[in-house]
Amino acid sequence: MRGIVGGALAVALLAGCTGSTPQPTAPQPARSSHPGTAAPTATSSAHNPASSQSSLSPSMQPTTPAADACxxxxxxxxxxxxxxxxxxxxxxxxxxxxxxxxxxxxxxxxxxxxxxxxxxxxxxxxxxxxxxxxxxxxxxxxxxxxxxxxxxxxxxxxxxxxxxxxxxxxxxxxxxxxxxxxxxxxxxxxxxxxxxxxxxxxxSTRADSERLGLVAEPNGDVWTSQEPYxxxxxxxxxxxxxxxxxxxxxxxxxxxxxxxxxxxxxxxxxxxxxxxxxxxxxxxxxxxxxxxxxALAIGPYAATERTTRRGFPIDLWTRPMDAALLPILVKAPKQLEWLEARLGPYPFASLGIVVTDMDGAMETQTLVTMSSGLPPERAPLVLVHELAHQWYGDLVTPADWRDVWMNEGMALYLQWLYADEFLDEPLDSTLATARAKDAEYRAEAGPPGDYDPTKFALRNVYVSPALMWDALRRKVGDRVFWDVVSAWPRTADGTGTRAELFAFIEKRTGRELSSFFDAWIMGTKTPHA
Ligand SMILES: [Zn+2]
CATH class of the missing domain: 2.60.40.1730 (tricorn interacting facor f3 domain)
Known part of the structure; x- marks a missing residue:
C-alpha cells in the first residue's frame, strides 16, 4: 500500500505500499551474474542478477503521443x-x-x-x-x-x-x-x-491512511485506495x-x-x-x-503504451499534469522483465499503471496506482515494489490481514535488490541499516505477524520480513531460495496463510524451519542473523 516516510533514517519514501528503503553507506559486495532467462532456473543465481538489464536509460523516454482510451x-x-x-x-x-x-x-x-x-x-x-x-x-x-x-x-x-x-x-x-x-x-x-x-x-497511524475508499477531487477527478478495506x-x-x-x-x-x-x-x-x-x-x-x-480512477487520462521484449503491452495512464512521472513509468517493461527473471512469468492478462492524486502507491491488480506527487528519485523503487506485489499480494493474497507481512516483506526485499542493482544502494548497507532499526519497528507496532490492529502496515510488516527473506536466502542458497520464492505464488491457489507458506517452504527445501519463522514473524526482538 501507500507511502511511509522514513523519518530519522534518511529513509526517503517507503514507497507506496512500500516498506522503508534505508539509505546505504557501506561498500557494495561483489556480484554474481544474471540468469538471463524468463523464469528462475536450477542454475540461476539471482542475488544480483540482471546486470545485463541495467540500461534503464533515457532511450526509454516516451516517443509516441499518448492515446485516447477510445x-x-x-x-x-x-x-x-x-x-x-x-x-x-x-x-x-x-x-x-x-x-x-x-x-x-x-x-x-x-x-x-x-x-x-x-x-x-x-x-x-x-x-x-x-x-x-x-x-x-x-x-x-x-x-x-x-x-x-x-x-x-x-x-x-x-x-x-x-x-x-x-x-x-x-x-x-x-x-x-x-x-x-x-x-x-x-x-x-x-x-x-x-x-x-x-x-x-x-x-493506522500512517498519514496516508486518513482516507480509504473513493475520493473525489474538487475538479471531479476520482481515485481510490482501499487497503485494508x-x-x-x-x-x-x-x-x-x-x-x-x-x-x-x-x-x-x-x-x-x-x-x-x-x-x-x-x-x-x-x-x-x-x-x-x-x-x-x-x-x-x-x-x-x-x-x-x-481500483477506479477518473480524470483526463490518455495512455502511453510500452511493451516488454516478449511483446506484452503495458498501458501508462497519465493526465497532462503527470508528465514528469512518465519518464519513470516507461521503465515498467524492464522492471517487469527483471521481476519475471526472479518470480516467473507475469501472472495476469493485462497490465496498466495509472497516476492519481492519491498518496504513495498501491498494487491494485493489473492496474498499479501511483501518486502524481512521488519524488522522481524514489518513484522507480515504488514502481518495482508495486509490480512485485502482482505476484506477492495479488496472485497470492493473504487470507487474513494478520499476514499482510507476506505481501510487504517480499515486495520490499525485491525493492532492495533492485536498488542494489540499479540505484547504487548496496544491499549490505541497506540490510545493516534495516537490522539496526528492526527492534524499534517491532516495538512501535508489534511483531510483523501479530501487529497492533490500530497500526496497520507500519514498518514492522515491511522491514522485519524482508530481513527474514534475506536470512532465508543465505540459509538455503540462491538456487533453492528463488525456486521456492517463484513457486509459491503460482502454487498457492489464490489465497494463502502463513501456515501454508511455511509448510510449502519446508517441504520444498526439505528443512525444518519452524523456530526460524517463529522468531522472525512473531518475535519481539530481532533474531540473530
Ligand atoms: Zn507494498
Whole structure:
C-alpha cells in the first residue's frame, strides 16, 4: 500500500505500499551474474542478477503521443450483460471467506462473491455516483439473509432477485437483504444505489491512511485506495481479502465532455464510447481479485503504451499534469522483465499503471496506482515494489490481514535488490541499516505477524520480513531460495496463510524451519542473523 516516510533514517519514501528503503553507506559486495532467462532456473543465481538489464536509460523516454482510451479499445459499442450464475467461468472465483482476525467487522464469511458487474455513472459536476450492480455469489451456509458492506453515503433504491423485489435494511455501512439462501446455491442480486461517496479513515497511524475508499477531487477527478478495506464506499462488497471475485466494471463519466475525463479500472479495456454526454468504458478483470485490489480512477487520462521484449503491452495512464512521472513509468517493461527473471512469468492478462492524486502507491491488480506527487528519485523503487506485489499480494493474497507481512516483506526485499542493482544502494548497507532499526519497528507496532490492529502496515510488516527473506536466502542458497520464492505464488491457489507458506517452504527445501519463522514473524526482538 501507500507511502511511509522514513523519518530519522534518511529513509526517503517507503514507497507506496512500500516498506522503508534505508539509505546505504557501506561498500557494495561483489556480484554474481544474471540468469538471463524468463523464469528462475536450477542454475540461476539471482542475488544480483540482471546486470545485463541495467540500461534503464533515457532511450526509454516516451516517443509516441499518448492515446485516447477510445482509440485503444476494440471497435463496437458492446457493454457487458449480467453473467449466468451457473457459468463455469465463475468456478475460478470460488473462495473460502473467513472472519478476519484483525478486522472482523469487515467481510462476511457466509458470502462468497464470484462476480461483480458494476455499471457506474459518475457525474463530474455534482460528484454523484449511481450504480447498478449485479453481484453473483455463493452462500457458504443456509441462511435467511445476505449481508454486504455498502457505505451509508449511498442510498439503496432497490434490490432484486430476477424480477422479484427483495426487502432489505441498510444501516450503518451494512446492507442486509432478506432472502432464504441455500449453501452453495448460487444467486445473483441486482442492487441499484446512488449518492455522494466519502472515504473512511483507515486503521493506522500512517498519514496516508486518513482516507480509504473513493475520493473525489474538487475538479471531479476520482481515485481510490482501499487497503485494508474501503471498496464499500463505492460498491456493495464482501470487503475482505479471502473472498476473491471476477469483475466487469463499466464507468460512464458524465458532464465531462470538455474535460476529457474518462474512467480507468482494473483489467482489460473491452469497449469505449464517446458521446455528447461523456465517455463510457468497460473494463474486465478475468482473474479473481480481492476487493482491496480493485481500483477506479477518473480524470483526463490518455495512455502511453510500452511493451516488454516478449511483446506484452503495458498501458501508462497519465493526465497532462503527470508528465514528469512518465519518464519513470516507461521503465515498467524492464522492471517487469527483471521481476519475471526472479518470480516467473507475469501472472495476469493485462497490465496498466495509472497516476492519481492519491498518496504513495498501491498494487491494485493489473492496474498499479501511483501518486502524481512521488519524488522522481524514489518513484522507480515504488514502481518495482508495486509490480512485485502482482505476484506477492495479488496472485497470492493473504487470507487474513494478520499476514499482510507476506505481501510487504517480499515486495520490499525485491525493492532492495533492485536498488542494489540499479540505484547504487548496496544491499549490505541497506540490510545493516534495516537490522539496526528492526527492534524499534517491532516495538512501535508489534511483531510483523501479530501487529497492533490500530497500526496497520507500519514498518514492522515491511522491514522485519524482508530481513527474514534475506536470512532465508543465505540459509538455503540462491538456487533453492528463488525456486521456492517463484513457486509459491503460482502454487498457492489464490489465497494463502502463513501456515501454508511455511509448510510449502519446508517441504520444498526439505528443512525444518519452524523456530526460524517463529522468531522472525512473531518475535519481539530481532533474531540473530
Ligand atoms: Zn507494498
Amino acid at each position: 482509440s485503444l479499445a476494440p471497435p463496437g459499442r458492446r457493454l457487458p450483460r449480467a453473467i449466468d450464475p451457473e457459468s463455469p467461468v465463475l468456478d475460478s472465483a470460488e473462495s473460502t471467506p473467513r472472519e478476519d482476525s484483525v478486522y472482523p467487522a469487515y467481510g462476511d464469511p457466509s458470502v462468497d462473491v464470484l462476480h461483480y458487474l458494476l455499471d457506474l455513472t459518475w457525474s463530474s459536476p455534482s460528484k454523484r455516483l449511481s450504480g447498478v450492480e449485479h453481484v453473483t455469489l455463493r452462500p457458504t451456509a443456509d441462511d435467511t439473509e445476505v449481508a454486504l458492506a455498502l457505505s451509508s453515503r449511498l442510498r439503496v433504491r432497490d434490490v432484486r432477485l430476477g424480477s422479484r423485489m427483495l426487502p432489505f435494511t441498510h444501516s450503518g455501512d451494512q446492507l442486509r437483504v432478506s432472502l432464504k439462501v441455500k449453501r452453495d446455491k448460487r444467486i445473483q442480486l441486482k442492487i441499484r444505489y446512488s449518492g455522494t461517496p466519502r472515504p473512511v479513515p483507515g486503521p 474501503g471498496a464499500f464506499t463505492w460498491y456493495a462488497v464482501n470487503d475482505q481479502p479471502a473472498d476473491k471475485a471476477l469483475y466487469d466494471i463499466v464507468v460512464r463519466v458524465r458532464g465531462a465532455r470538455d474535460s476529457g475525463q474518462v474512467g480507468i479500472a482494473n483489467g482489460m479495456l473491452r469497449s469505449c464510447t464517446s458521446g455528447k454526454d461523456g465517455r463510457t468504458t468497460w473494463w474486465q478483470l478475468a482473474d479473481p481479485a480481492a476487493s482491496y485490489l480493485t
